[in-house]
Amino acid sequence: MLKDANKAILVCGAINLEKFKGYWILDCSAATENILIAAHAKGLGACWLGVYPREERIAGMKKLLNIPDHVMPLSLISLGFPAEQKTREDRYNVERIHHNKW
Numbered sequence: 001m002l003k004d005a006n007k008a009i010l011v012c013g014a015i016n017l018e019k020f021k022g023y024w025i026l027d028c029s030a031a032t033e034n035i036l037i038a039a040h041a042k043g044l045g046a047c048w049l050g051v052y053p054r055e056e057r058i059a060g061m062k063k064l065l066n067i068p069d070h071v072m073p074l075s076l077i078s079l080g081f082p083a084e085q086k087t088r089e090d091r092y093n094v095e096r097i098h099h100n101k102w
Contacts, residue, residue, distance in 0.1 A: 006080035016070040028074035045082035
């Protein structure tokens with residue numbers, strides 16, 4: 001899907017700027033999800049492609065884009081107009097819902 005995408009966004013965290021260790025992952029994940037929601041609202045197709053924690057993907061992105069050591073890529077988002085419309089898969093499972101206790 002990435003090679004046929006019109007655009008891509010690489011979401012990265014600046015490790016040297018994080019206030020609390022490890023929270024860059026949460027921040028970048030939230031940013032990634034917000035981009036996906038915004039793309040959908042605009043009628044675009046988008047897909048979250050994982051980079052972190054796969055070392056070979058991290059190294060590849062850093063090399064390709066000349067990313068400094070203190071910046072860590074978390075996700076790559078492919079963006080474009082969908083080539084097809086897929087049916088939704090129902091993943092709802094009542095056994096995974098818990099109320100007030102596990």
